[in-house]
Amino acid sequence: MNKPIRAMAVACLVMFLALLLNVNYVQFIQADDLNERAGNRRVIDEQFSRERGAIIVDGEPIAQSVPVDDKWQFQRKYTEPRLYAPVTGYFSYVYDHAGIERSYNSILSGSDDRLFVNRMIDVISNDQPKGGSVELTLDPAAQKAAFDGLADLGEQTRGAVVALDPQSGQILAMVSQPTYNPNRLASHDLDKVTSAWKRLNEDPAEPLLNRATQTTLPPGSTFKTVTAAAGIEDLGLEADDDVKGGRALGFPGMDYKLPNQGGSDCGGDPISFERALNVSCNVSFGWLATKVGQEKLTEQAEAFGFGRALLDDLPNAPSRVTADDDTELEAPQLAQTGIGQFEVAATPLQMAVVAGAIANDGVVMKPQLVRTVRAPNLSILQQNEPEELERAMSTADARELRSMMVSVVEKGTGAPARIPGVAVGGKTGTAESAEGRPPYAWFIGFAPASDPQVAVAVLVESAQNTTDIAGGRLGGPIARSVMEAVLR
Amino acid sequence: MSSPLNPVWIPRKRRGAELGLLVLALVIGIGSYAAVGLGFNGQVPSGIYTVGGIYALVALGAHVAVRRFAAYADPVLLPLVVALNGIGLVMIYRIDLGLDAAGSPFGPFAQGQLRWTVLGILLFVGVLVLIRDHRRLQQYTYTFGLGALVLLVLPILPVIGNAKRGAQIWIQLGPFSFQPAEAAKIALAIFFAGYLVAKRDALALAGRRVLGVDLPRGRDLGPILVGWLASIGILVFQRDLGSSLLFFGLFVVMLYVATERPGWIVVGGLLFAAGSWFGYTAFGHVRDRFDAWLDPWADPDRNYQIITALYGLGHGGLLGRGWGQGSPEITPFGFSDFILSSIGEELGLAGFMAVLLIYGLIVERGLRIALTCRDAFGKLLAVGLTVSFALQVFVVAGGVTRLIPLTGLTAPFLAAGGSSIIMNWIVVALLLRISDQTRRPTPAVAAIGVDDATQVVKL
Numbered sequence A: 001m002n003k004p005i006r007a008m009a010v011a012c013l014v015m016f017l018a019l020l021l022n023v024n025y026v027q028f029i030q031a032d033d034l035n036e037r038a039g040n041r042r043v044i045d046e047q048f049s050r051e052r053g054a055i056i057v058d059g060e061p062i063a064q065s066v067p068v069d070d071k072w073q074f075q076r077k078y079t080e081p082r083l084y085a086p087v088t089g090y091f092s093y094v095y096d097h098a099g100i101e102r103s104y105n106s107i108l109s110g111s112d113d114r115l116f117v118n119r120m121i122d123v124i125s126n127d128q129p130k131g132g133s134v135e136l137t138l139d140p141a142a143q144k145a146a147f148d149g150l151a152d153l154g155e156q157t158r159g160a161v162v163a164l165d166p167q168s169g170q171i172l173a174m175v176s177q178p179t180y181n182p183n184r185l186a187s188h189d190l191d192k193v194t195s196a197w198k199r200l201n202e203d204p205a206e207p208l209l210n211r212a213t214q215t216t217l218p219p220g221s222t223f224k225t226v227t228a229a230a231g232i233e234d235l236g237l238e239a240d241d242d243v244k245g246g247r248a249l250g251f252p253g254m255d256y257k258l259p260n261q262g263g264s265d266c267g268g269d270p271i272s273f274e275r276a277l278n279v280s281c282n283v284s285f286g287w288l289a290t291k292v293g294q295e296k297l298t299e300q301a302e303a304f305g306f307g308r309a310l311l312d313d314l315p316n317a318p319s320r321v322t323a324d325d326d327t328e329l330e331a332p333q334l335a336q337t338g339i340g341q342f343e344v345a346a347t348p349l350q351m352a353v354v355a356g357a358i359a360n361d362g363v364v365m366k367p368q369l370v371r372t373v374r375a376p377n378l379s380i381l382q383q384n385e386p387e388e389l390e391r392a393m394s395t396a397d398a399r400e401l402r403s404m405m406v407s408v409v410e411k412g413t414g415a416p417a418r419i420p421g422v423a424v425g426g427k428t429g430t431a432e433s434a435e436g437r438p439p440y441a442w443f444i445g446f447a448p449a450s451d452p453q454v455a456v457a458v459l460v461e462s463a464q465n466t467t468d469i470a471g472g473r474l475g476g477p478i479a480r481s482v483m484e485a486v487l488r
Numbered sequence B: 001m002s003s004p005l006n007p008v009w010i011p012r013k014r015r016g017a018e019l020g021l022l023v024l025a026l027v028i029g030i031g032s033y034a035a036v037g038l039g040f041n042g043q044v045p046s047g048i049y050t051v052g053g054i055y056a057l058v059a060l061g062a063h064v065a066v067r068r069f070a071a072y073a074d075p076v077l078l079p080l081v082v083a084l085n086g087i088g089l090v091m092i093y094r095i096d097l098g099l100d101a102a103g104s105p106f107g108p109f110a111q112g113q114l115r116w117t118v119l120g121i122l123l124f125v126g127v128l129v130l131i132r133d134h135r136r137l138q139q140y141t142y143t144f145g146l147g148a149l150v151l152l153v154l155p156i157l158p159v160i161g162n163a164k165r166g167a168q169i170w171i172q173l174g175p176f177s178f179q180p181a182e183a184a185k186i187a188l189a190i191f192f193a194g195y196l197v198a199k200r201d202a203l204a205l206a207g208r209r210v211l212g213v214d215l216p217r218g219r220d221l222g223p224i225l226v227g228w229l230a231s232i233g234i235l236v237f238q239r240d241l242g243s244s245l246l247f248f249g250l251f252v253v254m255l256y257v258a259t260e261r262p263g264w265i266v267v268g269g270l271l272f273a274a275g276s277w278f279g280y281t282a283f284g285h286v287r288d289r290f291d292a293w294l295d296p297w298a299d300p301d302r303n304y305q306i307i308t309a310l311y312g313l314g315h316g317g318l319l320g321r322g323w324g325q326g327s328p329e330i331t332p333f334g335f336s337d338f339i340l341s342s343i344g345e346e347l348g349l350a351g352f353m354a355v356l357l358i359y360g361l362i363v364e365r366g367l368r369i370a371l372t373c374r375d376a377f378g379k380l381l382a383v384g385l386t387v388s389f390a391l392q393v394f395v396v397a398g399g400v401t402r403l404i405p406l407t408g409l410t411a412p413f414l415a416a417g418g419s420s421i422i423m424n425w426i427v428v429a430l431l432l433r434i435s436d437q438t439r440r441p442t443p444a445v446a447a448i449g450v451d452d453a454t455q456v457v458k459l
Helices: A002-029 A031-036 A041-048 A081-088 A105-109 A113-124 A140-152 A182-186 A190-202 A220-235 A273-278 A282-292 A294-303 A331-338 A348-359 A395-411 A469-487 B015-041 B050-069 B077-101 B110-130 B134-156 B180-205 B218-238 B241-259 B263-282 B284-294 B304-316 B339-372 B376-400 B418-439 B450-454
Strands: A055-057 A060-067 A074-078 A133-136 A159-164 A171-177 A248-250 A257-259 A363-365 A370-374 A380-383 A388-391 A425-431 A440-447 A454-460 B161-164 B167-173 B176-178 B207-210 B213-216
Touching: A002 A031, A002 B241, A002 B304, A002 B339, A002 B376, A031 B304, A041 B304, A060 A081, A074 A081, A074 A182, A081 A140, A081 A171, A081 A182, A105 A113, A105 A133, A113 A380, A140 A159, A140 A171, A140 A454, A140 A469, A159 A348, A159 A469, A171 A469, A182 A190, A220 A273, A220 A282, A220 A294, A220 A331, A220 A348, A220 A395, A220 A425, A220 A440, A248 A282, A257 A282, A257 A331, A273 A282, A273 A395, A282 A294, A282 A331, A294 A331, A348 A363, A348 A395, A348 A425, A348 A440, A348 A454, A395 A425, A395 A440, A425 A469, A440 A469, A454 A469, B015 B050, B015 B077, B050 B077, B050 B110, B077 B110, B077 B339, B077 B418, B110 B418, B134 B180, B134 B218, B134 B376, B134 B418, B180 B241, B180 B376, B180 B418, B218 B241, B241 B263, B241 B284, B241 B376, B263 B284, B304 B339, B339 B376, B339 B418, B376 B418
Parallel strands: A055 A133
Antiparallel strands: A055 A060, A060 A074, A133 A370, A159 A171, A159 A454, A248 A257, A363 A388, A370 A380, A425 A440, A440 A454, B161 B167, B167 B176, B207 B213
């Protein structure tokens, strides 16, 4: 009977080898993956009882861990919580984390591989491990101006503002309204956290949503800048060239006509390209879109960043020209696309990038929210340098469009964004939403035109007025005050 | 053949070595106990002298009993088991502390476990004292067979049968609940060993060769079919996946060893596959277990236990959080079914592997006893008990580490649970008894025929 017993011994050896290998796999190879999964209470507990690194804006912490006398020892505190909530996110025991708290969790909690040496030193010197800090690119004055601007429109206003430095891509302001207080979610009173979370999630205005990066809506007439860029790049149009004007754009063999806002005339037919942009003429840009064609228009939009997630630091939705990549647009649909309707949908971040690229001689800079990442001992772990994403237009073409946009503010619908003594470029937009819902008001702009320091996009979702001027009237002043805050 | 050139093997008792290893095992256990207190609240537990003393006393008592009643027994098994049982007790105590701190209504379990351990060691001594020759058990082959059957049926009887956590595997007698499957396993191993020793020639003789595999005759499939049906019956009526698998594996392995015919393994494997498929299609809970194994995160609420156990293992990492410094109490049943993941969390990959190696050594000693044993019954019994022990470790450790789907078996000597701890101590006593018989020098009468000493007896 010894032969089968030896065979069983080999079988047992195989079983134990399998167990040993598997346990090595789980505890060594898979361990990091397991530790990073959401809802891992052990890791949450550990991170909660650690001195988490600060999130810093302009040298001041906007989120930091302060010692408290309970089982977790540290409490996350947000100074000016509502102002920065869309960016910082929250750090909750029960509901995980969001925003920078999530995307930079490994640094803030100190578990990042780059902090390995620091951790070893902490172990040897028997110190409590600490997290590193993250410094944002935000400009407090611009952030405050954007926040106040939206807040002044009333409690019920839903909207977002993004401002960035066109030359570096650094985001100077990112605001979403309504906002929330992340301190409530970071509280150690878990019952209160649960009820606060419930309230925030049941709120139809979705305060936890960062509208600046996650909401894609029809950009309306602000998208005419993209159509104009395609016209300049592909058809060689110049500001003085004639484009189609009139009351409405007809299509051969169809009853449908694309009218102007309120059925008005754009000032004759034909009109100059510059005038078409000044008065935001639907006929001209619908016509231009059909001349450029779907392919070129989509290519131009993609050169500005449509179709991809632009920002690494926060969850952000890609913007789109058509709902599906393989959609073949009919002429009327293409004309509507050219004026930012039909299936076009863009985030405020994307529209700020469009404005920024036009201002920056046609070069699209990658938007960045984090400037510096530091170890607990303040040594620099990561310094983000400006990164060129793509060239959307030639320098000369971009300057042509830039001066046209300056004209929009000086002579056209963008008047509310005027800043005395500064050449401001801009474009308004009012996008139709669903039946019975108020349209969205948009404004994109940049300043100063000669040496652009700031590009901005404003979205007001719940605008009350239906004329095209609404984009200028609601968004213009907010954009102006943000730009003023940066230029000051 | 006792010339200096061919020295005869002189049996040695090696009890001193056992004592030395036993002291080491006690140092591990009691040292861990102190470490839990220091890690948890910076103090050595107040019970270090009393609890540590009790455990050292019963362990040394077991050693004295072995010295007195099984002097030639394997010297390594007892220390291995004492080390495991100690680690288990300490982990259960540590989880008691954690549950208490978290305000959980569960627990404490450690005191009960210590009582069961003391009882288990008393029964261990009892087996050594009462059963002086394991071959005597062969006389009661059918008694054990009937006993196993009764034990298996008990949990589904009314009044004393008791369903917990979806499995009908407990019996309740007043305040005591007991899992008879553990006892049935030993009785079945004795029954199989006795039955197969008597019938193995009949089973092995006839058959035909199909595709290079010796298949037994159709009529010889009878007993294995009965064994298979019985294990399926357990699965159906008691919803006890683990025991069903264990009994079936035990039966197939013992048939194979008794007949030396690999055909049984092939047939057993095919029947196992068929049974698994039947279980998967017929029972929701088997399907749930299987799906939880493939992707636990597909349904994080239902699979909370295995997910949080894996988190514990991941959090433990290479060297573990240290005694008293992890959070094993988070995992439901981290003191019983999932005690191995608790060990992985606090002692890390290193500690988990050490525990697996202790299990591996126990299996190695058991198989060595089976190999060297001179009588067929002892061989079969030793291999049956050892392989089912190995299978149990594989199923439970593989389950909590997601190597295989989770089944409801407990880690021997570690997990909280009276029936498990008692029955495993009895298994060790039986193995030591067989080993003692094996290593004991042959009585002087054997010296009459000198030539016999060189004769190789094939068993």
